[in-house]
């Protein structure tokens with residue numbers, strides 16, 4: 001049996017899953033004086049949090065239900081300072097860049113403009129010979145592997161412990177509480193447990209019920225390398241996006257595939273993404289992708305995450321189901337979860353993110 005984290009004023013918390021959800025929760029708890037240990041079945045941030053694009057906004061922000069928009073806007077407002085703090089603590093950069101996003105082929109620009117105005121997001125309608133586009137200058141991005149590395153270093157700098165290649169298999173319980181988490185080799189005691197296992201949270205653990213409605217949704221991505229400054233803003237058209245990095249890399253995404261825990265990629269998708277991207281940015285026609293990968297998003301109906309206490313145990317909490325926007329939602333979700341854990345009134349109405357609310361949602365919409 002492992003030693004419980006050093007006893008102190010605040011309890012020791014075991015976080016299962018060290019993607020952006022688990023790491024941001026760890027950071028928030030450490031800042032509140034908790035002792036934190038993270039377990040990940042693979043490498044830190046090696047799943048969806050590594051695979052994603054790092055756009056810090058819902059793609060068409062006006063297209064989502066209010067609970068998602070509210071959480072996203074709260075996060076987006078906090079992001080620059082959140083990242084700056086992580087960078088100072090870690091001594092690493094996350095490549096936060098407010099590069100803006102251009103939405104081409106805007107279908108109902110007046111409705112979108114009205115939504116942006118009502119929600120405090122700057123938006124400008126541009127008329128070009130290829131149709132209407134919307135310019136959203138507030139939208140920023142981070143570079144996923146850099147954010148994950150910086151978060152990890154900040155967590156360690158604050159005293160967090162991280163165990164990689166250490167899959168949680170089940171829980172030990174006593175009197176309606178989880179007392180420890182078991183892996184194949186060890187038992188980790190804890191005063192509280194946070195489930196942040198992304199797409200895998202829909203599987204549950206031995207003795208711990210799975211989170212409702214969460215399932216893996218695969219997304220394939222292509223990476224290109226151009227000269228720096230060929231593209232200096234995010235481009236979006238009809239489900240496809242191009243994300244420039246400062247060093248000339250351009251990411252192209254993505255797909256929404258309901259294929260279980262299968263991270264394979266295919267040549268037909270590679271060709272389709274490449275030719276669609278070259279229509280938006282002709283410089284891509286002449287180059288081949290330098291990388292092609294797939295990640296598994298923690299899919300949830302309406303893209304609304306579950307941030308709540310687990311219904312079966314008083315000292316187990318959940319931060320998962322962020323689907324397409326887990327990088328965007330990380331700061332606000334972590335803050336909300338800590339409020340829930342401490343029994344404080346949250347800054348946002350927490351009702352839509354409750355376990356109970358998730359039970360009432362269904363996968364009805366097309367992906």
Ligand SMILES: Cc1cc2nc3c(=O)[nH]c(=O)nc-3n(C[C@H](O)[C@H](O)[C@H](O)COP(=O)(O)OP(=O)(O)OC[C@H]3O[C@@H](n4cnc5c(N)ncnc54)[C@H](O)[C@@H]3O)c2cc1C
Nearest residue numbers: 017019020021041049052053054055168198219295326328
């Ligand atoms: C192609 C693609 C593009 C995306 N683009 C964007 C974007 O532009 N902007 C945005 O905001 N979001 C984007 N996302 C979504 C975002 O990446 C996810 O919502 C986010 O990374 C989810 O983070 P997470 O920590 O919950 O999950 P993950 O990063 O998947 O982390 C979960 C972790 O739990 C671990 N785990 C699982 N089971 C166990 C266990 N039993 N014991 C211990 N550990 C376990 C896993 O190994 C994993 O490391 C994209 C996703 C994809 C795939």
